[in-house]
Amino acid sequence: MRWIAVALLSLLSLPAMADGVPRDGALGFQPAASPLMEEITSFHNILLWIIIPVTIFVLALLIIVAVKYNAKANKVPSKFSHNTMIEIVWTLVPVIILLFIAYFSFPLLYRGDVFPDVDEAEVVNVKAQGNQWNWTYTYTDVIVDDYPVEFVSNPIHRGLPDEPEGTADAPRNLAVDLPMVVPVDTVVRVQTAASDVIHSFAVPAFGIKTDAVPGRLNELWFLANETGTYYGQCSELCGKDHAFMPIEIRVVTQAQYEAWLERVTGNSVEDARQYLAEITNESPVQLASVQ
Ligand SMILES: [Cu+2]
16 A cells, blocks of 8 residues: 555655656656656656556456356356457457557657757767766867867765765765756757776656767767756666766756856866856755655
8 A cells, every 4th residue: 555655645746856866765757857758758658548458458357257267157168269250359459559559659769869950059069988987978069278178977975985075965876076067958969988898878857868888979869958957877787886877967057057168168177066066055956855
């Protein structure tokens, strides 16, 4: 009974959550923060309306058969082996249901692969390189002294000596020292690669997941439509610290993004980090329910 209560409560409280953090006891997806994830969530909800009746129908058939046709209740079993009509029905009906699902599913599956038709000048390009065990983010459009801006995003190991100050509330195994920062309502192209083994770049609130493969450049895109802090994790088993290479993305306003860029390009990552802490204090991330 308890999990039913938790499920109902988590459904009721869904709209109140703003940031992309996993919650204790939650069911379903994190709240969508991109148009793609909104579509994935509504497709998932449509599927529930199909799956639940199918499950109830099959369960009902099983119960009817078990009760009505068991050896005690039905001592003389019928001997027929074929019924053309019923075989046509139980083949056609599932085919129609599956075609209906595929009709919505396939375009959605490839939506993330097709880059939207936008002005290249307005796209933010970031390369995400997976390493054992952290991510290197390269802002390929932002050049300082002939080199693109690049920094390593390390997880915050809470309780260990290298824990940075003021991060006591940061979600465990999700927060990083230097997050990827992108502007809101802007198409972001992420090119994934890896320096050692295969990793995978995934952020549930944006509905994105793409492998990061050594010697290969994969591409994904997202558009975050709400400012906030969003968390993801490496999603391809990559070694002993696989569970400790989180992804943190800060979605900020265009003005904040430009201010952050100015600090990064001023060659001071520490300054940029400080700035992020400042704007976090202005609108703190709600993490009260995170353990
Ligand atoms: Cu991994």
